[in-house]
Amino acid sequence: MQQKPIQIKGQFLEDSVKIGQQIHYGLSVRHGKNQEIFFPSVNQNFGAFQAVERTYFPTKTDATGSIDSAVYTFQLFRIENQHSLAIPVYLMQEADCTKIFPAKDHIFLKRLIPHPEKINVDSLYQHVPIAPLQPKTDLKNVVIWGLGLLILTGLIYWFLGTSLKKWFKLYVLWRKNADFRRTFQRFTRNIENNQIGLQNLERAFSLWKKYIESLTSKPFTTFTTKEMVDTLANKKLAKALHELDSAIYGGNFSGKTTESVNMLVEIANSIYQEERIIISQEIKKS
Structure with a gap:
């Protein structure tokens, strides 16, 4: 087919x-x-x-x-x-x-x-906006400005370097004190005769020891109560530490516990003020 x-x-x-x-x-x-x-x-x-x-x-x-x-x-x-x-x-x-x-x-x-x-290409060119050219950075001027800035910085450090270090040290001291007071106040805001309240008290006491250690450069976090009292030579501190140990480890919470907490703040503030005076006097001498 x-x-x-x-x-x-x-x-x-x-x-x-x-x-x-x-x-x-x-x-x-x-x-x-x-x-x-x-x-x-x-x-x-x-x-x-x-x-x-x-x-x-x-x-x-x-x-x-x-x-x-x-x-x-x-x-x-x-x-x-x-x-x-x-x-x-x-x-x-x-x-x-x-x-x-x-x-x-x-x-x-x-x-x-x-x-x-x-299309008239030449007329298009006339209507195209042209951004002005930025002046080219002269490498020579950059080097001169850089050297000038370096020399100026060196002169400032030569004359004021020691004072600047002391001022910065004073600022760091103030900042640490502000952080300590804020955190310590948060821990001690809700101190009560219960488990959470006693835990906050223990955290506040631990924070205080670390802060005093940073101020005095002495190992307060490992000191016993007697060693802390001997180091700071503060008669009121012994009674305050005794009240805190009794509340934290023995559960003997009382009105005196709050007084002892306030005593810790006063002692910390006193040591802070002493350190500020020392650094301020060094600034005046430099």
């Missing part, structure tokens, strides 16, 4: 395209049931068109033959006004494959500027 002639049709699914926009090309072939048809892959050369993908549809067969179809997706980046394309199919035969082309179809380039040839 003689095969019917192959009918092939290829056409763009859009009338026009912008640069870089995706366009679609439909290709369909009607052929005999026993004929094998192959469509080109997207890896082939399609001229001005860059292939993105190929969507192949299943073969449809009826009494008159078979239909194969596919849609190719392309992108176009050339600026000619019109482009044409005809994608062939391959018919498998005994000896080789026969390439069969459809009629060429055309697509037009859609320009964002209708008549670019009429």
Whole structure:
């Protein structure tokens, strides 16, 4: 039985395209049931068109033959006004494959500027705002300014270095005292005869010892009660420490416990003031 002639049709699914926009090309072939048809892959050369993908549809067969179809997706980046394309199919035969082309179809380039040839480029340059050029930094001036600043800093340190160190030391001393008072007050705000209150009391006492240690440079955190009393030579301290030990370790909380806490603050403040006086006198001498 003689095969019917192959009918092939290829056409763009859009009338026009912008640069870089995706366009679609439909290709369909009607052929005999026993004929094998192959469509080109997207890896082939399609001229001005860059292939993105190929969507192949299943073969449809009826009494008159078979239909194969596919849609190719392309992108176009050339600026000619019109482009044409005809994608062939391959018919498998005994000896080789026969390439069969459809009629060429055309697509037009859609320009964002209708008549670019009429644009006066010189007039565009005149309307483009040009930012003023910043003066180039002279490396020589940078070096001179840098050396001058270094010398000035050295002179300031030469004449005022010792005093600046003392002032900074005074500032650090004040800052530590402010931090201590704030944290100590937070711990002692809720001292009561219960577990949480006694824990806060223990934290406050531990904080006080660390702060006194930073002021005197002596290991108060490891001292016994007697060693602390002997070091500070404060008669009231012995009674205050006894009350605190009795409350913390023995649970004997009383009104005198609050008085002892206030005594710790007074002692810490007294040592702080003494250190401030010493540093201030050193500043006057320098």
